[in-house]
Amino acid sequence: MAGPGDVINTYRCWCSGIDDPSQIAVTYSSQFFEFCRANNFRGTIISYHQRRESFADEQFSIEHHPVLFSQRGGLLFHIGWYAFNATVAMKAILQRCDVLVLMTGTHLLPYWLARLAGCKVILTEQCVLWPKLIGRKGFWKWIHYLDRSFFRRGASAILSLSNDISDQINELTSGRHGPIFSFFPTYRSTTFDSFRPNFDRSSGFRVLFIGRIEENKGILDLLEIATRIRTVGRDDIKIEIAGDGSAMAAAQRYIREHRLTSIVTMHGHLARGPLAELLKRCHTVILPTRSDMLEGFNKGIAESVLALRPWISSKVCPAIEYVPGSGAEVPPDDPNAYLNAITSFVDNPHSYASAVSKCEEYRAMFFEKTSSWMTALGIAFDALFASRGQASASD
Secondary structure (H helix, E strand, C coil): CCCCCCHHHHHHHHHCCCCCCCCCCCCHHHHHHHHHHHHCCCEEEEECCCCCEEEECCCEEEEECCCCCCCCCHHHHHHHHHHHHHHHHHHHHHCCCCEEEECCCCCCCCHHHHHHCCCEEEEEECCCCCCCCCCCCCCHHHHHHHHHHHHHHHCCEEEECCHHHHHHHHHHHCCCCCCEEECCCCCCHHHHCCCCCCCCCCCCEEEEEECCCCHHHCHHHHHHHHHHHHHCCCCCEEEEEECCCCCHHHHHHHHHHCCCCCCEEEEECCCHHHHHHHHHHCCEEEECCCCCCCCCCCHHHHHHHHCCCCEEECCCCHHHHHCCCCEEECCCCCHHHHHHHHHHHHHCHHHHHHHHHHHHHHHHHHCCHHHCHHHHHHHHHHHHCCCHHHHCCCC
């Protein structure tokens, strides 16, 4: 079970020997295709991309299956996810799958059906289970309660994107769960080979936001920061925004109403090439994720390090734990603190240069195939099967 991406297009790119140009990181679905090819496994992939479509060839069957009520709140949202996961579980049973690899870690109750049918389940956890600074609350408490037994006895193995995620799994299960294997998002070194530190301030200091345009990703806080930049008269600071999401219209309206067009530029979602050019032009990457967000890593931190552009973020983003000193950590949900970090980078070139140097130190970790999701998946398979042959897709 993949995520919300256009997996059919990713597969066509992979068959042509290229990475999906819509993504700057190596996609998990392309790593899944590579893993299956390397082991001569047959694979079925179900994505919850909004465009309903299906595709099949001799080795792979791919389906886009939107989640009902995914844009709704409350009980309907949870019903939609349970229905989707029940569909995935039943497909796994009907196709006699040996292993079910899930890019999710919630609403797991339906996957007991696959377990009872003899299918091993590997969970991939990309998000924390609850906001780490807020804790469990509301209806999610019941979801976590229902998921706990699956974490304990249903999951054959768990792939975790950060220590924060692993810590919450340990807390939820009181340490009783299958083996946990860690991984990082992976990037091609060729994407960043041409990047050099940007110390040129002749056209101003450029701050870049990369990510979904959502309130809990901090987009409105970012625009508040822009308002304060104008108020204090720092016309040498510009903000650029790359991404799209449900708060796009609200953000554009805010920019118009507060007359921020001379400070803020919105680019929408960008493919890998244009995004790389935007990264080259900027000086720092800002990731003001709010404390109510289920942030499991935040790839924007990795991308800022790879681009040699120091980041500005808070401990809501678990990725900063792995790259200390390569950016500025500030208190979450505090626009003033973010503004102070920006102006500190502008006015203190030595501090900025020190962070750039740390970026250079950490880059290699995101190029290493040994820390990729595919490698973690292989280790999990080795742990589950005495011989890869036992997992032959010809069964």
